Each structure stands twice: as structure tokens, then as C-alpha cells.
Amino acid sequence: MTVTIGLFVAIWNKISLTQMNQSKKRKRTLPFDKSKQIAFIDEFIIINQAGETMVFLSHCTHLGCKINQTNNSKLVCPCHGSEYDLDGQVIKGPAYKNLRAVNFEISENSSQIEIEN
């Protein structure tokens, strides 16, 4: 019985990890609008301020809820009210980690942004 369970767990682990790796999207190309100070697109928050662009994962670092709204220029998690400033820094819990910044590249004509996931 133990061997069977062990075998099952091993195969399960192998299948799920392989599938997970295959399904990971390495890069996403999304439309870019530098006039938009805050854009919630897909899994990302794109911030344009003071001539600089930053991209964060839109998932709250507390429990992963998708942040999709602002309140007085703060990014607010809809699930438990964690707040972040536009630099992704936590300013109100329960989250304690800053939003995760991701690498990106803006196309030459500034119409698209390629984001590493």
C-alpha cells in the first residue's frame, strides 16, 4: 500500500511539475500607453509616472488577490484592503511585502510592452 501511494505521489509530482513548466508563459506582449498613469492589464500593473515606467505583478503579496483598483492614487487589494503606493511599496497591511516588479521592454514606437513573467 505504502509503495503504491509513494509511486502515485511520485508520478503525480512528475506530471504536475512538467505540465506547470510547460504552461508557464515566459513573456507576454501587451499594448502600451504611456499616457496612462496606471494600467491594469492581464496579470500586471503598469505604472507611468515622472517619465518612468514600472511594471508589477498585479497579485497582492498577502494572498494573491488581483489588484484592480486605485483609491487616492494608491493601489488597493479588493480582498483584504492592503494598500501599495505607485512604486509598489506596501503602505498598509495585512500584506507586508512590496509588489513584485517584473522586467519589461517597451517597443521602439512605444505602442507595445514585452513583459517577462
Place this chain on the structure above:
Amino acid sequence: MAAGKKHKTTFGTIALSLFCLVLFSGVLLAIPFDADSPYLSISSIMVTNPWASLIRNLHYWSSQFFLVFSLIHLYDHFHHKERIGLKASMALRLSLGVLIIFLAMLTGFLLKGDADSLQARQILETLTQRIPLIGSSLAYSLLGNADSFQLIYVHHIATFTVFITIVMVEHSRRFWPSAFEFLLTTVGTLLVSYLFSAPLHDNQNPTVKGPWYFVGFQEILHWFSHPEWTLLILVLMLALVYIVNTDKGKLVFISKRSLLIFTGLYLLLTIIGLFFRGEHWTWTYPGAANYNYNVLHNFKSPMVKFYPDFKPDEAVTAPIIIGRKESCLICHNQTHGFVDAHKPEAIGCFSCHGGDPFATDKNQSHRNIILIPGNLINASQSCGTMQCHPNIVERVPTGLMSTLSGMISVDRFVFNEQDNPDQLTDVHQLRNSPADEHLKNLCVRCHLGNLKTEIGPVTEMSRGGGCLACHLNYCSEAEKELTENTNETREFHPSVSLKITNNHCFGCHSRSGRISTNYEGWHETTLDASEMPNDYNYRLVEGSRVFIKEPEDVHHKAGMECIDCHHSYELMGDGKHYAHQEDQQDVQCSDCHFSGNGNTIAASDLDNESALIAALRFGNINNRTLLKTQKHEHALINTSIENDSVFLYSKNSGKKRQMKAPTTICARNNAHQNMACSSCHSAWAPSCIGCHNSYDPNEPGYDMIRNGEKRGSWVEYIGTYAAKEPALGIRVSEEKTEVIPVTPGMVLTIDKKSYPQSKGDSVIFHRLFAPTAPHTTSAKVRDCKSCHNNPVALGFGEGELTYKVADGKGRWSFNATYEDDPNDGLPADAWTGFLENREGTVSTRTNVKPFTLAQQQEILTVGTCLNCHDENSGVMMQSLNNYQELLKKTSNHCILPDWNQH
């Protein structure tokens, strides 16, 4: 069931019946449900297929009751049996069964695919991922790819269901419930399913919550910065269930007590989560602002209508709106009049009007409908939702058109209730002081928060209305339909658009400073409507106010509208609180009329709001260079620099005009460099003196905040209105000192004797002038004498200002037209005494003053020259370059004032 054993109804057997009902309804529900687009398929079920909707409700309610009865059954066992004594393996499966039941329920919740479900999925994924070693694999195996519901669906209908079935059969040793119990539970659950639909979030309300049995846990999660530790609570609970099922003695007793206490606490947390948590999980309570919307709204649950108010075919062909089927458009399918962005095919009806988008009869669909969306009280639920204009709606309440800060602050200062007229105030903070009552009786109807309560176009009688105050437009068909007022579904809908005309501004801005009427060239008189001459030079406003023609503003003559100068951040606020209008007002004459290089911005660098408005108004402007304001650096989207020329496009008509640079006189820096453009270019300004206010406890009055009639009111007795060149004063700010036009803003007496429980002086007198933006711009400026030899311009009031020479010495004298007021000894229309200093706060701003004695002397010295020299003479032209030097070269004929003689 063991043969011959008498059947006994228990909570467990009812749970078994309910589980069978869950299975049967689940099989039926699988027919219309589409795991590829769950939200759309469920909304379609609700809107287009009442029988499927009933089955969905049956599936939902039977599963909820199954959970409840299973837990009660568990309690029943624990309560009545001192020792259960199951085998370890079976106890383990049963304990796991409790977890699996919750997982089956939770995956069912996730399969709605609505806003609640998507966030719950994120939480479940994150929590699972944080389980050491196997977390990531487990989360992926449970939930699959982020954009797919396939694996969740499989687990829901197969993995968990099979597990529960096996455990139940093993536990109860029965496959089927008794016919009677099954019938009873089916009938009961069907009834509930008919009356109450299973929940589906409208994806617009910002409050998101998990299923009811999860909100207690959501409350716990919210306490923890490291929420993964809360998983230990689950493990502990399962362990306690296991111990109670297998162990004996004191450990069982402690475990039972622990479970009971936890269950009690969890119930309390569930109630808190359900009824006392609102948007962003913030604390709220019944009676709090927006409680219904933030909390109760998500409990809405339309009854199944087997015969909806439309034909099934109409429902099927209705458009899909923002990923869902919306029932509103099945009946309101021929409505016209919208701008493209607001067409129902794009945003539906629900986005603005609320109601219930999934109900299928009129009454249920229209429950809690917002008849007039755009009022500030509901703007966050309509215009300001996340998909629409949240940033604008957030900042509108901070703007002066919403707060009326200046109006309130000045009034309170005049009533001696504030130390200065520059404090930040808000119309929503008015109380019952004499000043606040005065405002409520006479002044504060004109704020954006004032509710628009009746449908219909914006007229000169309109006040407030939030977003609609400026953006509402009725086409002629919509107006006609409104007038005919039939009970049929209307075909024409007013548009909510960027077409903001002068008429939208007129209602409020034709009062007080009267800039709308000034701009169009109308001056208010004290005539009654019955006294108005039948003459095109007269105009009746609001049915009672009589205006007389005066020169219109040069910009109005050129066809420009208010919004051609004023931009969105001025009108809708920029998120900051300002005390007075000149602080919030951004655009200045010199932003457009300049010599040399302007303050420019490339179209590609516009902020999103400006870029969006520009694109909607003018299409592609990518290659344009635009002007931006010098004061707050906001883009003027209707300007363009082309070949060193500046052009302005009318925002509504698109008409293009070239803008003129200021003349050399304006650009000269040696003299008049501190003059505001409006101090010379304002042809006239309305002036009102001799105002008296008293409180009459028997006067029928009106409360403009409550919008209701009342007994007892402040009554205003006006003096005289006049249209004349404005007086001038000095405004000192951090950036500059400038000469500006002023008018008698508050020259008045206030009689508080009859005001209930009034404190302080019973009669108050004030002589305050106010800075003004007359909006009567003239290309031709006032001449030199109109300032230097004009007692009104100097602040002395009307009268005879004469210069006499006697014994070789010059002397200015002034004989006022109006008698001296006994309160301060100054003529009724004066701001300052002739050749006197006036100290203290003597205007409606602390930083605006009349000319000092020294400044009066300087001005009148030039006036002395103008008595003999024409303003265009060579001498006067030279005086503009270096006046002090010129004074040293005066001839014997020139006798300047001897100020010691005054």
C-alpha cells in the same frame, strides 16, 4: 440499508437525500454550463433559460443544505455519543471527507467565474502554493492553468464527488435515501430554489467576498500577514474531528469542547464577514454610507420567472455585455441617442443604472435601479466604477464646484464666525449657525452634489446633478418623448457626452459673480419681470430676473464657449482642495496670448485623461504640439502650435482660430508689468452695494441642503446693481504682486437680532471687496484716465475727483456721490478712504487689499500729468519707459501734487 432494520430519519439521512439531489441537479446543470466561459454561461442560464436557472438554484441550495446538515449530523454524533470509536482508517477518511466536502463546495463556487470566484481562486492558489514541498504541485493539480476552469470542473464533478460518495456509502452503508425523505428535501429545496437564485456577482460592485462558509476564514486571513499559518487551524480542526471519532476519555471531551468553541467563534466571524465588511474588507455597519451597496447588494437574488417579460428568442439574440448576458437589453433593445462609448451594446444598461442584470421581469430587474445615474451620491456606483471613470469621480468631490469652500468661508467670515475668509470648508459640513443657515437659505443650491431628482434636460433653472450637470444632453426626439410621457419603453435616451455647452454652465454661473451672463453681454437689473420693456436689449432669465444688454466678451463674440478655455482638471477638480476659485482656476490669458515661446507639450506626452478627451474630440492628434498652462502645467488639448503660430480649436465645433499675441504695450515691462490682463481688458463688471440681510422667523424659507421648505429664513434686501468698469486692487501671493479687478463683494449689514440663540453682535457691518474675473474681455483696453483719474478704479467710489492748483501748489480733492455710511464713515460704494490707508482684512481674501496711500499718490501723480497731456502724447509715452526720470525734467508749467497739502 440492513434488511429488517427500521429506518430512522436523522440529520445524516437528510444530508444523504440532499447529496443525491446535488448529484442529480449537477448532471442536469452540466448540459447548459460551459467551463470555457463559466460567467457567460451562468448569466445566460439565468437570463435565457428559466428551467436551467431553477436547476442551477437547486444545485446550489441542495449543496448548501447538504453542508449544513452534514455538519449538524457531525455535531449530533459528537453530542449524543460519548464514544464513537471508529476504526482509524475510516475515521481518517471521514475527517478527510469533511475537508473534501468543503473543497467540493469551494470548487463549485469557483466555477461561477465571477469577480468573487476569481479572487477566491487566487486566494486558494496562493494558500496552497505556500504548503511546504508540495505546495506548487498541489495548487497546480487542484486549479490548473490560470485561464482555464477545466481542472476545477473535473475535480468538482469527479474527484471530490466520487470521494464524498465513497465515504458516505462506507459511513452510512446506504446508496439511496428513503423515498419520503428524498421527496421532502426535493420539494423543500425546489421551493427555496424557485424563490431565491444562486448568487452571481455583477462584476461591477467593488466588494468581493468568498462563499458564506468561507467569509469567517477570510476574516481570519485578514488578520495575518503570513496567512499560510492559518492552514494549521484547518489541520487542527481535522485532527480534532479525527480524535473525537477514534479516541476516548478526556482527550475526546477536550476535542469536542474545542470544536464547539471554534464553531461558535467561527459563526461570529462569519456574521462579521457577511454583514460588517464592505469594500476592501473595511469595517462597516447597517446605516453606514453606502451600506446597502457595499454589503446587501450582493445578496440580491431574483426569483425564477418561468414566463419572463420577453420571448426566449429575444433573450438569445441579445448582445453579450462585458462578458455577460444582461437581461436589460432584451426589453430596451431599440434605445438610441448614446455616444459611442456609452452605447448599450458596449456597456449595457446595468453599468450606469444598476438594478439586477440577471433578473427576467421588470420589477425584479428595476429593483434598486438608479434612475438618474451621475448624481455624486451614486457616481461611484455608475460613472465611477473601475471599468469607467474612477479617477475623475474620485476627485470631483474635492473641487470647488462640489465643496463651495470659498462661498462658505467668506460667508462665515462675514458673519464673524471665522477669523479669516480663506479656510477650507465643505458644503457637506454646514450646521445651524446664522452663517450656515444663511447659506442654506440663499446660496448653496449650486453645488455638484445637489441631487438631480427629475429626468429632463439641463436648463437655466438646473442646479447640481453631479456628472450630469455638465455632460447631459437631450436630443430633440428624447425631449419630445419626455414631454409626451407615455408609458411605453422609451426609444430615445439622453446622451452623456463631452458636448458641454455654455448652457450647462449658465444655471449656476449666471448668479453671484454672474460670469455666464457677463460673458454673453447681459447685466442684471433690479426690474421686476412685469417692468421689463419689450425690447431686444432686455432678457428674462428664470422667469423673473431681468437683464439688460451690455458689451459681450470678445471671446464670446468670436464664438468661443466656456470649455474652450477651461479644461477638465479645472472644472472637475485636480484632487486638491482649494479655498477660492482663483486658486483652482488654472488657465490664464497669458497661456494662449504670449510673445516668444509658449509653454508646450507634445501630444505624445499627454496624460491619459487629456489624451482620451483630445482623441474623442479631435481624433488623431499625435503629431501636434500643444500648449500647457503655466500655473498647474495642464495641457490645453484644443491648442496647437503650427509654424510658430498658435491655434485654438473650439472643443464642440472644431472651428480653428489663430490666437493673437499681446500688443507691445501689454508686453512692456517698465510700466504696468504687474497688471493682470483683466484689470485693463475688462469692459465692465456687475457691482452691487447696499445689501442688507436680516432673519425673519416667520418668513417661509427653503433649506437648500435638505431641499425642503421651512418656516423662518434669512431675507436679502438688495441695494443697487450697476455695470461699470471694475475697481482695482492689489493681490499679493508668493509668486507675484499684481493689480487685479475687484468689485464690492460684501458691502452689507446683517441683522441677527431675530435669529434663534444668536451669539455675538446682533448687527454686523462689513465693507469687503472681492477679486473678480468679470468675463467681459474687450480687445480695446480702458484708457489711462479710467484708472489714474477715476475714483472708482482707485477704490474711493463714485464722485468728483478734481485736481486744483492754488498758490503754486497742486491738490487732489474728492467729493463722493454717496453719503458716508454711519458704520464706518466711508461712502456707500467705497473700498478705501480718499488718500487713506485701510488696514486689516478688507476683502473676501486676506491677500487682496486696496491701494495704499503711497500707491494712491503714485497713481494720482500720473493722473495729474494726464490732466494736461493726452495719453498718446510723447510725454506720456516716455513716462511708460522711465517715469521717475521724467519727473525730474518737468517744466515750470507742470505743477505736481504737493502731498503735504492733503
